[in-house]
Amino acid sequence: MSTAGPGRRVTIVAARHREAVALVAAEGPGAELSVLCVEEDGKDGRAALDRALADAERRGCRVTGAPRTVGAPDGGGHAALLRELRTLKPQRVRLADPDPAHVSYDEERELPVHDEPAENAAAALTALAAVREHQLESGTPVFVDCHRAGADARPDAASQPRYPHPAHWLTEGFDGRLSAFLPSAAGVVRWTQREPGGTAWQGPELLPGPRLMPGLRVVRDLYGFPHLFALRRIPLKDGGDDIAVVRATQYRTGHPLTPWHSLGSPNSGNRHRSREVGFPAAAFDGTGGLSVFVRNFGHSVSYRHQGADGTWTPWQHLRGVRVADELVTVTTAGGETELFARARDSAAVLRWYRSGPDGVWTEDRTVPFSPRPGSLAAGPEPGTVVFRDLRTNEPCVWWPGARGPVPLGGADEGAGPVTGVRGVEAAGLPYSLLVRSGPGGACAVGVHAEGRADAGVWWNALPADSAVMPATVRDRAGVVTLATLTAGSQLGLAHRESPSGGFEFGHWYTV
Template sequence: MSLRIGRRRTGVSSRRGPAPSHEALTAPELPAVAPPNTGWLIPAPDGRLTAYAPAVAGGIVRWTESPTGRGGWTAPELLLPDNRLLPYLCVARGPAGYADVVALRRTADGPEAPLEVVHATQYQAGRPLTGWHPVGNPHVKNVRMAASIGAPVAVVDGADALHVFIRNASGGVSTRVRDPRGTWGNWASFPCKRVHEGLSAVVTRSGRVELFAPADGGVYVWRQETPGGPLDRAPDLVLCARPGTASGIETHEGRITHYWREEESGEVVAHRPSEDGAAAPAPAPLGGHSGDGPLALGRCLVDDHDCTVLAQRERTGTLAIAAHPTETESAGAWWTETHQSCEGAPAVAPDRDGRLVVAAVDGDGRLNVTRQRTDRQGLALEGWIRL
């Protein structure tokens, strides 16, 4: 097939042009902290996209796509300000379309104060969030350990249960689940040790959760057999992932492909579990040595072919994009520099028309977005809009 992607030709192009004259683009600046994790660009049930980032002053900065969906965005909004919040958040969207925002907050002033996981819910695009509600900490009886937990990862399964995972202070993984009725269970721990920071959790279209936890000398994996059920331990992977670089995406019905950076070289690799008891394949190398942090992942049609798109922050502070035919990593992925400023991790998501949208927070704390063009061959992008 003649895709304009892969090792020989990239087909990824972008251009910087003047921002469209939408009123939302003239709003006052509200600087954000660049998210260190992907997954902060979320589609709502009505098709609008919403971007979330930590606020410099504590709280959430939110940008919402206009109801017309024609490139306009609302002015940035400061939500739920709290100067004890750490500059981190993750967003989980469930089958009902609600967005659950999960963050970390100090319970007192000072860098050694214990941490607690907190969460808030947005029920409709552009509408207010509930207040912060404490989820707690698995080390509530040990102040020193309670100050040393990792960043939370949250997903909502197909039964509308919210799962929160953290690397605990003992080097294991702790989880707490809110059931569909809104009741939180107790903190529970998975049997594991020496887990690194940077857990990755993915939900399949059928609503099953898969948790990927890099650790010393390998990776722990847990999978849900049915939405709403427990996560069962899957075979460990004897692979080494650089901390804080894992992410995943469903690439076939019920099948997750995990991406991370090889521990020594920093090269991006992709891996899927074996099927029918076959020997696990070796991770597929995809280049990207010049980047850092986790990969933002998305799928879209490129020249009528299903492709997986990867976006990363370069160590130079700019954004690079690559693509390959989905589950055909052997075609290669040639990385294309966009020259767009990118701090922290980028994010990607489909818009209401199925076009891929790429978002990055620049060095001034401003949101920048671009959208896939479908009137050109290959993976071409519109001009960047700075919000």
């Protein structure tokens, strides 16, 4: 099973040829690339794209045909894009940022100022609508990456997706069966394990959720129910869109979700400010309370809290340093929620914590590490955060009270978050198991004694690649399962061969 071989069909849609250059450069080896442009471009733009496509071929991509212009500013782009998508049948689509962050604000006109051409966002929204329609017609999931644009000037920030794929997209339900959730162009798709511990699955199944953006956060509560968080576009009467944070819950594995409940946003009702709301991060504390955080229009943090009794607070503001759209929540051993955020204008990380669900949030600016953009994630052990070092790319773990981060090895391999699970037993001792992406989508598993990452991590490559961040879960029976997404958009799975022996995994199978 490999995503690096031929057959990963990727279509890039851009406003013009020059805007497609960065999207082509972001694609790794092994893709069959096609490029669609909404508008015609000049000679220089076409030449720049030709060079980018030649570079892509040298690194192992296959370019299928010359770039094609399919639409025009008169509104004919949607139908033309849909016709091309029906022919190309892409498995993945790369787009520009439909909602770029502003770089300044025009006080006189009360409008945000962007350094991205407005046609980029317009083309991305047109393409999103066309890809959604194509997926609904074909019944086959299409996965979308929106290339981030806006005010974050840190190295590599622009290469990160606007709507992140979930890090913990494989999860155990209340009845012991596993579910896999991934965001697609037309909404969330789900695969469901038929029996606890079994290898028979059903899916992919498209879950209802109109106009969801192609990102997802999956969080389990204290009872084992998975909660899904996303962003949804809602048309406004005076034009434009409001973007709201929405949440749905799966109470019965394999059964319909609850309806998507809107939590609004800190800038709700303003079509210019609302569209820049960041992607939500969420966590349950030890009392069952839920906190949801987003980056707001002013590039600081806003949050809502739902108490154990179900009562929600209004959106509240955490003052402090401006942050990038990269928030991570962790739950400590004492059941308290903490928030980490990468700073927008420096290499720093900010931390907010409080004592108890009614305590006052305190900002901590002394976090002693600088992460690569897009690499922050909650660690498998309570209160820990895992990231890739900004200078070396090496995965590291840190927790409050530690003098500095602990390196985990694998500095030269891969990008993106590192996640995992704890409590994996071997020879009567507990271990933490880590998973990460390697070059070209390759996957690796690492193991260290629980609570002793400083004693060393043993990394092993997996005989599988993944088009998204690989995921892992340990179920209540102690069985560890790994999940990937294959080049053909199938769910790939493997189970640990022994629940208490070594860390070898059995044969991989797809569903």
